[in-house]
Amino acid sequence: MLDIFITRKDAAATPIWQIRSGEAEAWCGTHAGPGAAWVATSGFKGEAGKVLLLPDGSGGLAGVLLGLGDGSDPFVAGALASALPMGDYRFAGESRSDASKAVLGYALGTYRFTRYSGSPRDWPRLVLPENVDGEEVSRLARAIFLVRDLINTPAADMSPADLAAAAERVAADNGASFDVIEGEALLAANYPMIHAVGRAAAIAPRLIDVRWGRTEAPKVTLVGKGVCFDTGGLDLKPSNAMLLMKKDMGGAACVLALAQLIMEAKLDVRLRVLIPAVENSVSGNAFRPGDILQSRKGITVEIGNTDAEGRLVLADALSEADSEAPELIIDMATLTGAARTALGPDLPPFYTDDDTFAEEMAVSAEAMADPLWRMPLWKPYDAWLESKVADVNHVSDGPFAGSITAALFLRRFVEKAATHVHFDIYGWAPKPRPGRPVGGEAQGIRALYHLLQRRYGA
Known part of the structure; x- marks a missing residue:
């Protein structure tokens, strides 16, 4: 405590x-x-x-x-x-x-x-x-502090290697196994899009893999976007848009903290955490607009904009998560500016086809004062991702519904899981409030923890 x-x-x-x-x-x-x-x-x-x-x-x-x-x-x-x-x-x-x-x-x-x-x-x-319960409050506070510390650390000290080290510490503290696939080994292991996004950086991309819990327990897999810095790639961001890109690994920070909560509370789940950790950098071998990437799932992906890299690394990680047909896949990512335009910085949207889960999520968000809002996986917009030269384009060619089309893209990579939920978080507090200074912020993890406690707690 x-x-x-x-x-x-x-x-x-x-x-x-x-x-x-x-x-x-x-x-x-x-x-x-x-x-x-x-x-x-x-x-x-x-x-x-x-x-x-x-x-x-x-x-x-x-x-x-x-x-x-x-x-x-x-x-x-x-x-x-x-x-x-x-x-x-x-x-x-x-x-x-x-x-x-x-x-x-x-x-x-x-x-x-x-x-x-x-x-x-x-x-x-x-x-x-x-x-x-002082122990429970302390557990929540430590998890939130972990998120804040990880996001607030600048990219020079929070590279893919540093993020992997942070995940290894969380795993070691809770008796979990830890593994990582790094650099060219990603190609041999068939994670081509993680490799493509991160290959231009000085520090190699990697896939972080943490496992915990008894093998026979219900499988819950967390996937977090770990883009440790995002220049926008060859579709380079302007400087004002690049300033906060140390926070682009906020999804990874949140799933690590949620995993810490799950393990410390000893919920009865078979937990797996997958974090594709990369920097989206610019160099002679950076992936390009118009490239066609192979994905782990076998879907070919046309690159419409290299600044939409997060969904690419998530797609390969989601394919691996789905291969085990877990009961629940939760992915969290600082994915789109469109989500902020629609709902602002304090109200992250989430997407799922599971109405029962969405209802539970609403109850837990209210109970924990952890605001979330369900957004639709609007099927007609799926056609906006069509490509003339590949199975799919990862972005639409118009300015509308960017958060929804990103969620629709990710849904292609999950078929076997009973439930998949995607969170498009901001991960940052732009204005100070009591107990919430300007800087990195946890979003959605208290509500998710409450829901998982109700499902898998003692």
Whole structure:
């Protein structure tokens, strides 16, 4: 469990009251003394994320007010950690929010990316409320921190080799097996599109393969896009579009963190994680627009744009995942700008033909406050991927429905799995919110973990 949590209920701790907008005056009416007078003096109105320290009569700290605003942000307690003096604290009074989410929000507020500047620090401690599982909250926080650290690390230190090393650490920590196919060996092993996308980079492409769980358990396979940097290839991105491309391995980061959650919780699944790790670079041997690539599945693919490389590496990995006919394949990828145009940075779309899974996903997303939105695999758009010279083009020739056509392309490579779900995530927080600083961000993994717990937990 994270050392920011205290399990002893009798621990002396400063109270934190959670106040919605417009309720500060009512709170003052029931709490006499210097603290109440100070609320009026400070102008505190219960604004979301506002933290007010309350003095006692001798100049010490009597308590804390946390503004909840309209109550729509369950993680607003993320504002507390950096605002509180060192000490022990507890939530006081009537619970005004989901206690587990408030505690997770507090934990998320302790995240700092300190690899290149700053240093780790100690944080104020929080007494766990009744019925909050500190181990579970800690597990979720560690997984989110893993995603953030992997995405925030620049590509010079998060190459395909570095991503493989990170996956190997997760595997070793949880007693999983680890394997990797690298460079020219990808061709011998029949992963031609992974090789084609990554061959122009100085650091060789590779396919990361992690396995865990008893052999007889239901098979769940996670596939994550691990494009460690995306120049756009010969269809070169402009500089402003290239600036955040260290985050193009966000799908890989998310599936690694989800795998860590599954293994730490010991869910009864036969887990496999496949991550095609590449850099989409420019050199004399880069793949070209108009090239026709062989795929692992045997489908020939015409290249319409080298900046749509993610679906190519995913396709080979999905073909391998599908070969075992698992009960469930989940792929996650920072795949299209079209998804951001449609739904913005905070609401990732997902695609599946399985209506039952989609309904479960909606329930879990709501339960975990991890927003997701189902988008249609609209069959008429499949014709937009037709090619005159190959079995399929990997992009359409028009500006519309880019996220949907990408999902339709990927669906061609999955036939045997009972259920396939594709997530087109952003993996980045563009604006700061309590507990969620600007930078790499986990999306969808808490909802997926909740769903998998319901299916495969004890």
